[in-house]
Amino acid sequence: MGRGRIRGLAVSDVRFPTSVAQHGSDAMHPDPDYSAAYVVIETDAPDGLKGCGFTFTLGKGTEVVISAVHALSIHIINKDLDDIISDFRGFYRQLTSDGQLRWIGPEKGAVHLAAAAILNAVWDLWAKQEGKPLWKLLVDMDPKQLLSCIDFRYITDALTEEEAFSYTTSCAWLGYPDHCLKQLCTEALKDGWTRFKVKVGNDLQDDIRRCKLVREMIGPENILLLDANQRWEVKEAIDWVTELAEFKPLWIEEPTSPDDILGHATIAKALAPLGIGVATGEQCHNRVMFKQFLQAQALSYLQVDSCRLASVNENLSVLLMAKKFQIPVCPHAGGVGLCELVQHLIIFDYISVSGSLENRMCEYVDHLHEHFKYPVVIMNASYMPPQEAGYSSEMKEDSVKEYLFPQGEVWQKFSCS
């Protein structure tokens, strides 16, 4: 029995009015409405399974991404899922290199976010058909098949397919997945919340006061993280963070433009003697950028975003490069459903690639999970490995209906008031 032919793709503009309560606001994004361009694909297979995927957005602009999803959909409609999976690298290349659409990227911006949403749906469907959670689908794959999902274009000077092969196989010592999981859970259970993030960058005196307060509250044994949300120039970042060094933060996150690799390298070099690392990546738009951040030693903590990179395929290439450059991956999460997705990636990374929990952490925000069919499970401040088949990316139908923009009940209320 085949996997079926993709016969339909539906995309919804789902927005949560989080700006009303100022959830998730920071120096650069004062009023986000956490949103998603939510894709559902269906096949003609008798299994009746649907693949659900999305990309995260902040309200306005979701309709732009949706327009890009429609534009890309010609590459998936009527395709046989078997053909996609058997040449996933080729399909990925087709989607990200459309001769006309790549002009408005390439591999960045709305069109890349749209590719992420579509590919996330494909991965979800594949995992559901296999009856496995996505992380297990990845963990169980033989290295050759795993690598065949990755487009190595433009990164072969940092990582070749042959090298990547050695990384995936040398990690096999970690052995049987369930055993590793137990270890993962044991370590997790010992762990209460121990990391605290302070947003900085608006006012130095204010930052000093708040950092002092937090450090006193959490004591010297817990971890303090700083996040500037791209607020500074390069020199400004160095000066500002130097003033905060006495509070011993582990990292400064997003000190400047997400495009400024050399700027981050300068900052990282200046802050290293103070014991402060640089974390970035949530707005790093593709593997070529991550490659350079790693080559230039511009980051100490790599924060992939499951919905900005083009799905599992591109995330895999970044996890493997991080392994080579010995940089811990600490995914960006929060938003809408990012926690649901990244948990699969970090579990895979731990079991099959890095084999280490040292300096690794994954953001968690207790928000909007109720709209997902299989929400994350957190126990003692740790993600519990999901057991349900798929990528945990499926939203509840009622939620999609209610929050659909602008027709949904929630938004109709706003327009009437």
Next chain:
Amino acid sequence: MGRGRIRGLAVSDVRFPTSVAQHGSDAMHPDPDYSAAYVVIETDAPDGLKGCGFTFTLGKGTEVVISAVHALSIHIINKDLDDIISDFRGFYRQLTSDGQLRWIGPEKGAVHLAAAAILNAVWDLWAKQEGKPLWKLLVDMDPKQLLSCIDFRYITDALTEEEAFSYTTSCAWLGYPDHCLKQLCTEALKDGWTRFKVKVGNDLQDDIRRCKLVREMIGPENILLLDANQRWEVKEAIDWVTELAEFKPLWIEEPTSPDDILGHATIAKALAPLGIGVATGEQCHNRVMFKQFLQAQALSYLQVDSCRLASVNENLSVLLMAKKFQIPVCPHAGGVGLCELVQHLIIFDYISVSGSLENRMCEYVDHLHEHFKYPVVIMNASYMPPQEAGYSSEMKEDSVKEYLFPQGEVWQKFSCS
């Protein structure tokens, strides 16, 4: 009398079916339909002037950019043009840093192209109100006002406003614009077509054969340029171009991913002893990327694109950085209306910034100019400075109507056939 309040913004999806005749195809873009997201803004001022701007696209995806134009339009509708111009930096920042929309960029992809189209229309309108071609508006500005149009965010480690000020004033020795123009024209008149570009990257033996042929045809005194349209990995680029070095090309254009600054630097370093420079920039998405290309000595020829960078504002910052790093600017042109726009930028660059024609050239493709109200004038293979007020960005109404996608006559014919 004020400049008026922006009371309307219209955006059209204008596509030319160039893929039918394979115009403009290359290794990565096999079937482009040269297109534009074309913006017209109107004010309530009695002058009745319209500002016209656009960004260039390749067909599919134009609708995505248009969706982004609509999303951004809230920042310009009902704004007073005087307020925009008197704080152009602030307006630029507002447009490129919308708290929700920046997530799908930031400053890249569809949303940045949309910002370019809108800002191009603002510049066109401003120049028309002043009764000057855009290049003259720029040339006549005092340096302080000129710099007040530029957002220096994220580039101050390479170029501060103070430094930029010295560049714009120290060039005043070039003196009276008309005088310079005469010189420009005199030099231009002596100049027949002397530069020949060969597209490479598909097949090495084929490239060797064609380069040999072209070099024999043009003789040793003319210039041979190579363009790989992002075809290669880093090492591949070095090896391939080394094989073509005997034909003495001046540059290799776009050897690899437009995002790969460090890769370009490696290529540039390897090819320098062969006397071959690296040219890139047509898909370089913002000033932060150009800054790093310059800092890393990753390019020898800087090819700005008037419609990918966010209009004159961002192009100015790049021209000034190029001046500091002593890199000649050779704009990308062709497409739809890119020649019409960039001519203003290179004339300004020559008169007020670089003061040099050495190693400078600007692409020209004789294509689609007939759809513009003030098409470029080429004499003896050189651009003639435009005399009409504005940014030469206005399309003929009939052309917009006829090529409107998908309703226009031209596209209706395709859908019927």
